[in-house]
Amino acid sequence: MNVHAPPKTPRYRTLDMPGILAFLSGLPDIAQRLGATVAQWTIREVSDGNLNNVFVVDGPRGGVCVKQSLPHVRVDPSWKMPLDRTFFEAAYLRDIHPLVPGLTTRCLHFDPDLFVLVVESLAGHAVYRTALMSGVDWPRVVPDIATFVARATFGTSVLSEPFECVFDRQAVYARNQTLRRITLDLVLDDPYHDHPRNHWDDARLDDVVGRIRASHGVRRAVDGLRLRFLTCPQALLHGDLHTGSIMATATDTRVIDGEFAIYGPIGFDCGMFIGNLVLRRFADLAPDAGRRCVADIQRFWDTFAAEFTRLWAAAHPTPSAPSGPCAFFVPDEGDASPGRAAFLRAVFGDMVGYCAMEIIRRIIGYAHTADFDVIPTHDTRTARRRAALAFACGLLDAHGTQGDVEAAFGALAREDVKGV
Structure with missing residues (x-):
């Protein structure tokens, strides 16, 4: 078959x-x-x-x-x-x-x-979201996911294979139109206008939602990210890489539920995962939650960038593909290749933008997450959701200007991060 x-x-x-x-x-x-x-x-x-x-x-x-x-x-x-x-x-x-x-x-x-x-079967593993909500700290998971994304995306891109192989595979996943439509609607469109699928349980979020939808900066960023999602088939994506799509133990990490697989911008998978780490930061009442979150994001990006760069540097022509992946970089420039650096800067920008969109849709869109459910009082839950929405709004408003993890996410380490 x-x-x-x-x-x-x-x-x-x-x-x-x-x-x-x-x-x-x-x-x-x-x-x-x-x-x-x-x-x-x-x-x-x-x-x-x-x-x-x-x-x-x-x-x-x-x-x-x-x-x-x-x-x-x-x-x-x-x-x-x-x-x-x-x-x-x-x-x-x-x-x-x-x-x-x-x-x-x-x-x-x-x-x-x-x-x-x-x-x-992964019966001995726990859903990573559930583990995080219970207070578990498994330091291996974040770099494992970064390695997963780097290897899975590089290995299915034209940086790794002749374009004929990549285009044949793209043709397969181009037929996954129903789930791509669900992602486009639920993640990248519905939250930014009135739609019956959107919902939230406290009117005290209404003004924040209104400000997000009224912001010209947010709308420009959303339009650009939506267009890249449809027109930038860089690599094969998982397409739904949140913390509920990861099974883990202290020593083993497995990504599951790849039914949303499509070709798209590499930063989309990165952003989905990072967005769920940020959601967890706002749902975690521990005083060091922000510092730990920023450290995890930095670890993710450093691991991803290093592994992606290593794979790219190791790529070389083969007898069956003499003009294959090496056409995309200059070998004697080494790891400091300006071409590689520019490529990774674009991935980083996509990651930041899709991270923000994941945060927003998980609070006001169709499919929420359970992270905030563990907060004991309704008022605190609402305040934390407001803060998360405000942070995501800021990421989108400034999209394209954040050059590194500290610039984009450093504010998460402050204990006084508040809603708008």
């Missing part, structure tokens, strides 16, 4: 728990991975996102995670959806796993009729 050619007429049905077990029992490799017989397997539903049914199945030898696309949004059956989400996730895993084998899961099986994806 060619994972890069989604079937047009699947014989689809939604599987319940007994159906999942029966399905897996018919896959010899998966059944062997689980061990024993189906009667000795256990299954539990762990669906947590908005879109799909997800189950974990365990047997005497091991476990697997099973995801099936639904013909609608899981949390809103009236919102109809195509079934090809798991197709694109399977394609994404197969494209990036060779680049980041220890930082994601392996696609074990994809069924093109049922749109069922089977991957390695």
Whole structure:
């Protein structure tokens, strides 16, 4: 089966728990991975996102995670959806796993009729957002995610491969139009005007929202970032890289849920992740939360830039691609290549902008995060959300002028960061 050619007429049905077990029992490799017989397997539903049914199945030898696309949004059956989400996730895993084998899961099986994806189980891991909300500090996760983004994006770009290979892959993900539309609408458009999908629970945010929408600087930045999202296919993106798309332990980090995979600007994945770190900073009442957040952002950017630069410097022509990736830099300039520096400056600018847009949409858009739910009083939650919105508004108002982490994010370290 060619994972890069989604079937047009699947014989689809939604599987319940007994159906999942029966399905897996018919896959010899998966059944062997689980061990024993189906009667000795256990299954539990762990669906947590908005879109799909997800189950974990365990047997005497091991476990697997099973995801099936639904013909609608899981949390809103009236919102109809195509079934090809798991197709694109399977394609994404197969494209990036060779680049980041220890930082994601392996696609074990994809069924093109049922749109069922089977991957390695991460039952011993925690959702990174949940871990952060519980006060866990796992210093390895941030540099791991930076390494993941650097390797996955560089390795799927024209900096690494002949353009023919990249263009063929782009053609596959160009068909992921439904989820690109969801991202465009929910992240990059809806929050900046009245829309029934937007919502927030306190009228004391109304004036902040109004100021964001009225700011010419914000609108200019939003328009530019929206255009880059649609017209700058630099590399294959995860497309939804928030802290809920990461499973982690103190010693291991895995990126999951790649169904939003598209080609786009590299800074988008960077910004989605950084935006969720900033959301966590405003939801964390600890006095050193801001300092830790800035340190994490600096660590992310330094690790990403160093790894991306290392990969770029190591790229060289091959017999099959004699005029391939090295056409994009001058070898004798070394790591200080002005071309590389300019490229990374553009990625940084995108990261800052998309970070701000992620913060805003997670507070006033369709899909909020749970980070603020742990704050004990409603007044404090509202104050912290106001502060986060004000900070994001400032990032967009000044977009393009922040040259480094300190300039863009240094204010987060101040304990007196307040709402507008």
